[in-house]
Amino acid sequence: xxxxxLDLALRSLRRNPALTGLMVLAxxxxxxxxxxxxxxFRAVSGDPIPWKSSRLFVPQxxxxxxxxxAKTSNEPQDLVSYKDALAIxxxxxxxxxxxxxxxxxxxxxASPGSRPREVMGHAxxxxxxxxxxxxFVYGHAWSADEDAAxxxxxxxxxxxxxxxxxxxxxxxxxxxxDGKPYRIVGVLDHFTPEPLFxxxxxxxxxxxxxxFLPFATAIDAQSTNTGNYNCARSPLEEGFSGTLTAxxxxxxxxxxxxxxxxxTAYRQWLDGYTDGQRQAGRFSWASNNRLxxxxxxxxxxxxxxxxxxxxxxxxxxxLVVCMVNTIGLMLAKFMRRSGEIGVxxxxxxxxxxxxxxxxxxxxxxGFTGGLLGVAMTWIGMTAMRAVLPEDIAALARMDGSxxxxxxxxxxxxxxxxxxxxxxxxxxxxxxxxxxxx
Amino acid sequence: MLKxxxxxxVYRTEVVETYALRDFNIDVNEGEFVAVTGPSxxxxxxxxxIAGLLETFTGGTYHLDGVEVSKLDDxxxxxxxxxxxxxxxxxxxxIPDLNVFDNVEVPLRYRGMKxxxxxxxxxxxxxxxxxxxxxxxxxxxLSGGQQQRVAIARALAGSPRLLLADEPTGNLDTQMARGxxxxxEEIHRxxxxxxxxxxxxxxxxxxxxxxxxxxxxxxxxxxxxxxxAQVQAGRVNI
Numbered sequence: 001x002x003x004x005x006l007d008l009a010l011r012s013l014r015r016n017p018a019l020t021g022l023m024v025l026a027x028x029x030x031x032x033x034x035x036x037x038x039x040x041f042r043a044v045s046g047d048p049i050p051w052k053s054s055r056l057f058v059p060q061x062x063x064x065x066x067x068x069x070a071k072t073s074n075e076p077q078d079l080v081s082y083k084d085a086l087a088i089x090x091x092x093x094x095x096x097x098x099x100x101x102x103x104x105x106x107x108x109x110a111s112p113g114s115r116p117r118e119v120m121g122h123a124x125x126x127x128x129x130x131x132x133x134x135x136f137v138y139g140h141a142w143s144a145d146e147d148a149a150x151x152x153x154x155x156x157x158x159x160x161x162x163x164x165x166x167x168x169x170x171x172x173x174x175x176x177x178d179g180k181p182y183r184i185v186g187v188l189d190h191f192t193p194e195p196l197f198x199x200x201x202x203x204x205x206x207x208x209x210x211x212f213l214p215f216a217t218a219i220d221a222q223s224t225n226t227g228n229y230n231c232a233r234s235p236l237e238e239g240f241s242g243t244l245t246a247x248x249x250x251x252x253x254x255x256x257x258x259x260x261x262x263x264t265a266y267r268q269w270l271d272g273y274t275d276g277q278r279q280a281g282r283f284s285w286a287s288n289n290r291l292x293x294x295x296x297x298x299x300x301x302x303x304x305x306x307x308x309x310x311x312x313x314x315x316x317x318x319l320v321v322c323m324v325n326t327i328g329l330m331l332a333k334f335m336r337r338s339g340e341i342g343v344x345x346x347x348x349x350x351x352x353x354x355x356x357x358x359x360x361x362x363x364x365x366g367f368t369g370g371l372l373g374v375a376m377t378w379i380g381m382t383a384m385r386a387v388l389p390e391d392i393a394a395l396a397r398m399d400g401s402x403x404x405x406x407x408x409x410x411x412x413x414x415x416x417x418x419x420x421x422x423x424x425x426x427x428x429x430x431x432x433x434x435x436x437x
Numbered sequence: 438m439l440k441x442x443x444x445x446x447v448y449r450t451e452v453v454e455t456y457a458l459r460d461f462n463i464d465v466n467e468g469e470f471v472a473v474t475g476p477s478x479x480x481x482x483x484x485x486x487i488a489g490l491l492e493t494f495t496g497g498t499y500h501l502d503g504v505e506v507s508k509l510d511d512x513x514x515x516x517x518x519x520x521x522x523x524x525x526x527x528x529x530x531x532i533p534d535l536n537v538f539d540n541v542e543v544p545l546r547y548r549g550m551k552x553x554x555x556x557x558x559x560x561x562x563x564x565x566x567x568x569x570x571x572x573x574x575x576x577x578x579l580s581g582g583q584q585q586r587v588a589i590a591r592a593l594a595g596s597p598r599l600l601l602a603d604e605p606t607g608n609l610d611t612q613m614a615r616g617x618x619x620x621x622e623e624i625h626r627x628x629x630x631x632x633x634x635x636x637x638x639x640x641x642x643x644x645x646x647x648x649x650x651x652x653x654x655x656x657x658x659x660x661x662x663x664x665x666a667q668v669q670a671g672r673v674n675i
Contacts, residue, residue, distance in 0.1 A: 004546055011534050343530045346491060347591070348519020348547040350512045431486035 001353075002360070009361035013368070016333070020365070023329045027369025030322025031410045032376025034315040036384060039377070039402055041312045045303070048193040049132065053294040056131070056197075057255050057263060059088060059270055062288035063247055064232040069288060076288050077230060077249035078201035078301070082219075085251040089125060093269050094255035094262070096131035099215055100124040101251050102202050102227030107211070108176035110164040119160060119177075121211035122199065123218030129155070129186075131256045132198055137161075139171035139186035142214060146185075150216045154182040160210040161187045177211065180221060195303045197294060199252045202227035225250050267291045323417040330365075330421040334358060342430035351426040358422040359415060366414025370407040374398070377406055438599060438630045439465040439488060444497030446483055446653075457483040458653040461497070465632055467598075470625040472644035473634045480653040481634045482603060488632060489522055489601045490514045502598055519547050523592030525621075527604035529584040531576040531591075537563065538572040541591045548595065562590035566620060582613030589620060600624065602633040606640060618643060 013020045047053050061084055062069055062076035069076060080088070085099035103123050106116045128134075129141035138161075142153045154175060161170050174181045192208040213223065222240040228250060235246035243250065257263045267289070274287040292300060341354055349357075378398055446458040458480045465471050475481050486492040487499065490506060499506050502521055506514065524530075531540050541562055545555045563569040566586040576584055585605060592600055602621065606614035618640055625631050633644060641647050649656050 001546070001549070015534055339530070340532050340534075343532060344543065344547075345515070346489065346518065346524050346530075347544040348515050348595075350515035352512070353515075353547060429492075431482075431491040 001356075005357050005360040006364065008357060009364040012333075012337075012361055013365065019329060019333055020368075023326050023333075023365055024369045024372055026322045026325045026329070027366060027410055027414055028372035028376050030319035031370060031373035031406060031413065032380055034312070034319045035373065035377040035402065035406045035409065036380030037308065037311040037315040038405075039381060039397065040384065041308045042402075043194055043397075045308075046194075047295065047298075048195060048197045049294070052133065052256070053197075055256055055258055056294040057094075057257050057266070057291050058294070058297045059253055059255060059266075060290040060292075061270070061274055062283075062285065063249050065283070065285045066288070068232065074288065076290060078252075079228060079230070079249040080251055080253055081247055081249060082244045082251055085253055087273065088253055088255075088270075091269070091273070093266055094257050096127040096256040097253065098125040098128035098131060098255075099251050099253050100128060100199060101215075101218075101225045102199065103211075103213065103218060103223045104226040105177040105211065105213075105223060106179075107160075107164075119210040120207045121209050121213065123213050123215045123223060125215045128198070128212070128254075131254065132193075134191050135189040136186050137189035138169040139184070142185050147214050147216060150220050151214060152180065152182050152217055153185045153214060155186040155188060155212040156184055157188050157192075157208065157210045158190050159208070175211075177213070178221065178223065182213065195298065197298065198254055199227070200298060200301045200303055201252055219244070227252075263291065263293075319413065323413055326414065326417045327420060330362065330418050331424060334421045334425045337425075338428045341425055341428040342432070345428070345430035354426050354428075355422050358425050359418060362415050362418030362422065363411050365418075366411040367407060369414060370410025373410050374403055374406050377402070438467040438469070438502060439463070439632065440498075440500045441484075441488075442498045444487070444499055445495045446480075446487060446492070447495040456653050458487070458494070460654060461650075463648060463655055465630060467630055468625075468628055470622075470631045470645045471633070471648055472641035472646070473632060473648045473650060474636070474638075474641050475650035477636075479650045481650050483653075484650065485601055485603050485632070485634050488599075489524060490518050515547075519544055519595065521598045523595065523597035523600045525585070525588055525592050525600065525602040525605045527607040529576070529581070529588045529608070531584055531587055533576050536573050536575050537568060537579070537587050537590075540576070540587055541594050544591065544595045558594050558596075559590075562594040563587075565593065566590045580613070581609050582616055585609060585613070585617050586620065589617070589624075593624065598630060600629050600631045602631065604635055605633065606635075606637065614640075 049056070059080070060076040060078065061080050063081060063084075064077065066074075089097050089099050100122045103121045104118050105121065107119050108116050122128075126142050126144050126147045134141070137158055139155075141155060142151060146153055154177070156164075156170070156175065158167075161167060164170065164175060165173065170184045170187060173184055175184060176182075196203050196208070213221075224240075225243070229243070229248060230250070231246055231248035233247070235242035235248065237245060255266065257266050270289045270291060271287045274283065274289055277283050278285070278287070344354060344357075381398065441461055441463050444458055444461040445456060448455045448457060461480070461484065463484070473481050473484060483492070487494050488501075490501070490509075494507070501517065504517070506517070509517070532543070535543070538559055541559045542555055545558060550558075560569055560572070563572055566589050568583060568586055568590065571579065571583065571587075576587070579587065585608075600621075605621065606617050609617060614637075621631060621633070622643065631644075633640070635641050
């Protein structure tokens with residue numbers, strides 16, 4: 001029977017092309033607008049590592065005291081000092097932990113004659129890779145021993161591997177970063193999380209990391225921090241070594257805690273650590289620490305810009321307006337067919353069969369509107385690049401899931417919009433229609 | 438086949454009750470050809486729509502092919518309409534977007550019949566009304582008489598036990614009306630039960646039995662003073 005209803009729906013849509021066109025346009029416009037804004041919202045608000053985000057935590061320590069904290073609603077700094085980063089990671093109180101900071105070394109080109117170029121990256125500890133479940137296409141992460149030995153090793157992205165080594169297995173080969181050679185031990189397999197959840201205090205979106213170096217090695221090499229750098233007071237010592245001893249926040253820390261009990265114990269340890277620092281005379285204020293899991297941290301950092309949420313609501317409002325228009329048009333279309341409904345009822349169609357016939361018609365209409373809506377979403381994404389920041393707009397991509405979601409949304413919204421017109425169609429009294437004809 | 442006893446149909450508003458049928462009694466036997474006549478507004482069509490399960494009734498009982506229909510839900514009523522009743526309307530009521538073949542197919546679709554059987558029945562019905570060659574034509578491409586023949590083919594395709602015809606020749610010229618009437622008589626001779634509402638005394642005379650309806654009741658013309666009063670007022674056709 002479904003094929004029969006489908007055939008009737010297609011005949012009905014062809015019968016009045018102008019009215020059908022209006023409805024399809026209304027659906028496409030509403031769906032296109034909402035899916036365009038949703039594509040951005042999805043990218044910025046999605047969970048980048050849903051299978052373990054609740055087990056990843058960001059510890060925060062109040063480095064600057066209550067006067068500075070009062071300006072930020074008593075919130076401590078997002079980053080920690082080098083001294084605290086070392087203390088936290090060396091204590092090894094979590095399943096995995098890593099200190100990290102932003103680097104942007106210059107890489108020598110693969111072919112002679114080309115110019116060196118800057119690549120984005122992070123200095124991290126070996127536990128970073130298993131903690132964030134980084135996938136490898138070649139090789140693996142460096143080892144704890146290599147970390148301890150300050151080995152000159154590197155993990156690079158598949159993108160950089162394609163550029164430098166034409167996608168071949170480059171493990172064991174060397175790259176030159178800031179004039180120093182590093183042996184490649186691993187190549188990541190398209191590891192481009194959005195947002196860049198392991199260091200949102202410095203970078204949310206934009207260029208993915210192409211290179212990862214051991215934290216201690218990068219410190220030895222005095223690789224410059226290209227992320228944020230906030231100090232309560234000027235460092236006592238000039239230069240890179242001054243940044244290591246200063247009360248400055250510039251290193252991100254992430255830890256993996258596998259249970260609530262682990263998290264509670266870790267928080268107690270963190271408070272104990274800062275209490276110890278106070279007793280040692282380093283801090284003059286009570287512990288003001290935080291330990292947020294990743295979803296809470298992304299929310300706290302407002303990784304999803306508030307204006308994208310507003311845009312999404314406005315777009316959904318527009319979809320509702322378009323659907324209300326569609327309800328009116330469908331009602332007019334269905335009621336014009338009261339005579340046909342009366343005949344079908346007289347010939348044996350039940351109310352349910354009439355309802356199914358018109359619901360299928362609404363679904364076909366929605367699918368057609370959805371196809372045009374996909375085109376409108378693509379146009380919307382192109383137009384959005386003109387109004388949104390480039391790094392945010394670049395996130396909006398038409399992929400398979402967005403395509404299916406657009407079509408499903410169009411069909412579902414139209415079927416819902418068609419409920420009332422369909423209900424009215426089932427109320428048609430055949431006796432009146434047949435006589436009036 | 439069709440038996441209504443003390444049946445009534447009342448349309449109610451807040452201030453008034455209007456009886457379309459009142460203490461309506463009729464018994465149509467299997468294989469009968471009954472013409473229902475009466476003045477406009479007498480309740481003939483209301484009777485036909487209730488008989489065809491297109492409307493519910495207010496009181497009394499109605500047995501169709503031995504089944505008391507008042508308690509049936511929409512699905513059951515629809516199934517009976519589909520399997521046991523064939524309708525022929527004054528306005529033909531063909532679906533303009535469907536060609537002749539597809540129009541005749543409609544009741545068979547709701548019966549869930551397989552495609553091969555549907556096709557066989559459709560072609561047999563169209564051959565019976567002499568329109569097999571017009572299967573791919575649309576209603577707008579046919580004359581009124583041909584459209585009514587398609588409507589009859591549609592009614593016959595499902596092999597109904599009861600044919601209900603409401604002014605089947607009302608929209609046709611004399612020649613076409615004669616053709617349609619001859620077709621109905623032929624169908625009756627083959628064993629169908631037909632109940633036909635008509636204003637036309639000539640058509641009524643060709644039925645086996647006439648039932649007269651006045652003011653929502655079946656009356657005996659010879660004895661009913663209302664009939665004589667209406668004849669004098671020129672409001673009765675027969």
